[in-house]
Structure formats: structure tokens, C-alpha cells
């Protein structure tokens with residue numbers, strides 16, 4: 001039995017929502033993964049009379065495709081979609097059976113009207129929490145448009161393919177055999193990358209907002225809900241709705257919820273925001289702001305949005321180490337997300353740069369997958385919590401190097417080592433390894449705005465107790481500000497403060 005009793009019971013309930021028959025075409029061999037895949041599809045068929053199975057020869061073995069009766073949809077799973085991809089499998093079954101995907105009608109129409117042949121392949125790992133979004137978006141596209149196909153490929157099952165394509169980060173997507181993109185991508189982002197983004201004039205033609213929020217993380221979402229509940233005309237422009245929470249696995253300190261996961265929390269935020277008719281302009285990046293009669297925010301696609309007040313909530317991103325080799329080998333051995341990319345380094349030697357909580361957590365995580373992990377810390381002592389350090393030092397395959405400065409990440413077409421200097425002796429050393437995880441904290445996403453609003457020397461926007469910046473009508477919230485601590489609940493609180501500050505400002509200034 002490949003599914004445990006509890007999951008089977010849940011699955012049986014979901015499968016009752018199927019609206020028609022689905023044909024699984026299964027390509028199996030005599031290997032262990034094929035045996036487990038056959039067990040999985042047999043269990044699925046035993047749970048719903050709507051699921052039929054046919055044996056077939058598909059381009060990859062083991063794999064299976066999910067089809068309507070008499071019509072291939074192009075949705076294929078190569079490997080076994082368990083782990084984080086289990087939801088992708090369930091959604092594919094429901095959507096192929098006829099259940100409408102939970103996607104804006106506008107986007108669905110856009111996908112249906114696309115002309116041409118698009119064959120997507122996404123390489124994933126089953127422990128990657130960024131991958132299901134991409135897999136599910138590509139599956140939806142494949143289900144809605146007969147010219148689009150998508151195969152999800154589990155890197156652990158198709159190791160040779162992953163090695164030959166030199167894939168060192170997941171998800172990595174190929175379109176018609178050519179690299180298309182890597183990392184988390186929403187459906188809108190994929191469509192925008194294919195040249196289907198809303199054009200600038202469509203955005204510039206919008207009426208002015210009362211409150212325009214730049215950034216769609218917890219701070220922006222909270223600000224939007226507070227503003228809309230005051231009856232204000234509210235818009236959010238965000239490069240990626242959800243922000244850092246999309247990259248977060250387990251969350252245990254979102255008070256009143258004992259445990260949740262990033263993407264789940266983002267889905268709730270989105271649902272809550274949509275409840276109030278807030279205009280969410282996703283996959284759009286702001287590049288300039290200017291105060292005239294109204295405040296104007298210019299986007300990278302050239303559109304200009306106007307608003308009486310603006311709340312900046314652009315959050316933060318991973319800090320780069322800035323040594324030679326980092327940029328060259330990004331996704332070729334240099335990685336930032338251990339949960340996502342760790343499995344690609346199974347049995348290999350890796351380094352983690354940074355000995356704070358995130359670095360040490362990453363090293364502990366990676367030690368369970370990689371052959372050996374070297375932690376490089378600049379300071380004479382690790383900065384991580386004592387409990388994490390204790391766990392780290394108990395692991396047999398971890399070496400901790402303190403008081404060292406990373407000098408270079410070396411390689412030819414991919415990472416083959418790291419050079420560092422012992423800060424005590426000044427001696428330089430080189431270690432041969434295949435992966436480097438950079439875990440040295442975050443920087444605020446304010447490069448574009450600190451010439452306009454007042455920031456600290458660290459690039460954090462300076463706000464007062466109302467969330468106001470030095471420019472009247474411009475407020476800021478969350479990780480992009482000089483708030484002492486950066487957490488989800490703190491960002492949400494400051495988003496609420498900024499929205500109430502903006503409301504007060506509008507009352508006084510019309």
C-alpha cells in the first residue's frame with residue numbers, strides 16, 4: 001500500500017468531486033519506481049469508479065498521463081507525484097474530469113486563446129515546496145489549451161536526465177526543449193514570460209486609487225484589507241503576491257494558528273484580499289515614484305498608476321555574498337533555498353555560507369541528504385541559537401569553519417569548489433565540492449525608492465508610529481522599513497498601522 005489509511009480516506013473524499021471519467025495512460029517497466037507507480041495508480045482507481053487505467057508506451061518510463069476519455073490533455077507525471085506534488089496529482093485528476101480550476105476567468109480565456117505548440121517540461125523534487133505552484137500552473141495551461149503539454153519530471157527518478165541537462169535548482173522549466181525559467185513562478189508570471197502580460201495602457205487607464213500598495217506580502221495584504229474596509233478605493237501592485245511567505249515551509253509562530261505552511265497562508269491572504277474587491281495587479285514591478293498632485297508610481301512595463309496615498313511594502317530578499325562565482329554559478333551549484341534544491345545534492349559535498357539560524361538550519365537539513373556539509377562563518381563564533389548549534393555539532397558529516405572569509409566560488413560550467421581565507425592566519429584554502437548554499441540574511445527591496453523617500457544606511461525606509469515616511473501621503477510597512485524585527489505577524493501589524501495612517505491622512509487632506 002503506497003498511501004496510508006488517512007491520506008486514502010481524504011483522497012476518496014476529494015475524488016468524489018470528480019465530474020467525469022479520466023483515463024490514466026501508464027508507462028511502466030520492471031524497476032522499483034515503476035512498481036510503486038503502478039501501486040499508486042491502482043489505489044487511485046480503487047478509490048473512484050471515474051478513474052480508468054490503460055497501459056501505454058510514453059516517452060519516459062516510469063510515467064503516466066492524465067487524460068479525458070478519447071482526448072489526451074498533455075498532462076504527464078514522470079516519476080511518482082507524492083510528497084509536495086500529491087496535491088498537483090489530485091488537482092490534475094479533478095480538473096481533467098471537468099472541474100474548473102480556481103483561476104480568474106480572464107486568465108483562463110487568455111490561455112484558451114493562445115495559438116501555437118508549447119511543450120513544457122518541469123524538473124522538480126518531491127520535497128520542493130516551490131515546485132507545486134509551477135507544476136499546477138502548467139497543468140492548468142495544458143488542460144485548457146490543446147496546443148500545450150506539460151510533463152512534470154521527478155529529478156530523483158530521472159537522475160541521468162537531470163545530470164545531462166546540468167539542472168541544479170528546482171523547479172527548472174524547459175519550453176520546447178529550451179530553458180524557460182527556474183524558481184517559483186505563478187500562472188501570471190508564466191504567461192507574462194510568454195509575452196501575454198497585460199499591456200501598459202490597460203494599467204495606466206485605471207482611475208486613481210485612494211490607497212495604492214506597492215508589495216503583496218503579509219504587510220501589503222494586511223494594509224489592503226484595512227484600507228478597503230474603510231471604503232477606500234484600494235489597489236495592490238506586486239511583483240509576486242505572497243512575498244517571502246511563498247518561500248517559507250513551516251510557520252509555527254503565526255499566533256492562533258499552531259502550524260501552517262507558506263503557500264497555504266498566501267492562499268488565505270489572497271482569498272481574504274479578494275473578498276474586498278481590491279484591485280490586485282500581480283507580476284508587476286514598480287521602478288519609480290513621484291509626488292505631483294497625486295502620487296504617481298511608474299511600473300517596469302511603462303504603465304503609470306496614480307493614487308492619493310501610497311503604502312510601500314516591498315519586503316526583503318536573500319542577501320548575496322558578492323564573491324566571484326556567485327552570479328556565474330547561480331542555479332549551477334549556487335543555491336539559496338535548501339528545502340527546494342537540497343535533494344539535487346544527494347550524496348554530494350556542499351557548503352553553507354552563514355552560521356546564523358537560517359544557515360545552521362540549512363546545514364542540519366542538508367546533512368540528511370548530502371554526503372558532507374561544510375559551514376563557513378565569518379565571525380569567530382556561530383550566531384545561531386544554542387539548541388540549533390548543539391544539533392549541528394552532533395552530526396557526523398558536518399564540518400564547521402569559523403572566522404573564515406569566503407573568497408570565491410570556483411567552477412567551469414558548474415560549481416566545483418570554494419576558496420576561503422582563515423582570518424586568524426591569513427592562509428587561503430580551497431575545498432572541492434558541488435554545491436554552495438548562501439544563507440547570510442536579507443536585504444530590503446528598496447533600491448528603487450531610497451532616492452525618493454528617506455532610508456537608513458541599510459536601505460530601510462524610515463517610518464514614524466503612524467507608518468508615515470518623510471513624504472506626506474506616502475506610508476511604509478513590513479520588512480522594507482526600519483522596524484526592529486522582521487516577522488509575518490509584525491509585518492501584518494505594521495501594514496494595518498500604515499493603512500489607518502493613510503486613512504487619517506485622507507480625512508485631513510481630502
Ligand SMILES: Cc1cc2nc3c(=O)[nH]c(=O)nc-3n(C[C@H](O)[C@H](O)[C@H](O)COP(=O)(O)OP(=O)(O)OC[C@H]3O[C@@H](n4cnc5c(N)ncnc54)[C@H](O)[C@@H]3O)c2cc1C
Nearest residue numbers: 215216217218219239240243244286315316478479487488
Ligand atoms: C525562508 C524564510 C522563512 C521565514 N519564516 C518565518 C516564520 O516562520 N515566521 C515569521 O513570522 N516570519 C518568517 N519569515 C519572515 C517573514 O516571511 C517576513 O518577515 C514577511 O514575509 C515580511 O513581509 P512583507 O510583506 O514586509 O515583505 P515580503 O514578504 O518580502 O513581501 C514583499 C512584497 O513586495 C513585492 N515587491 C518587492 N519589490 C517590488 C517592486 N519594486 N514592485 C512591486 N512589488 C515589489 C514582492 O514581490 C512581495 O509581494 C521567514 C522568511 C524567510 C525568507
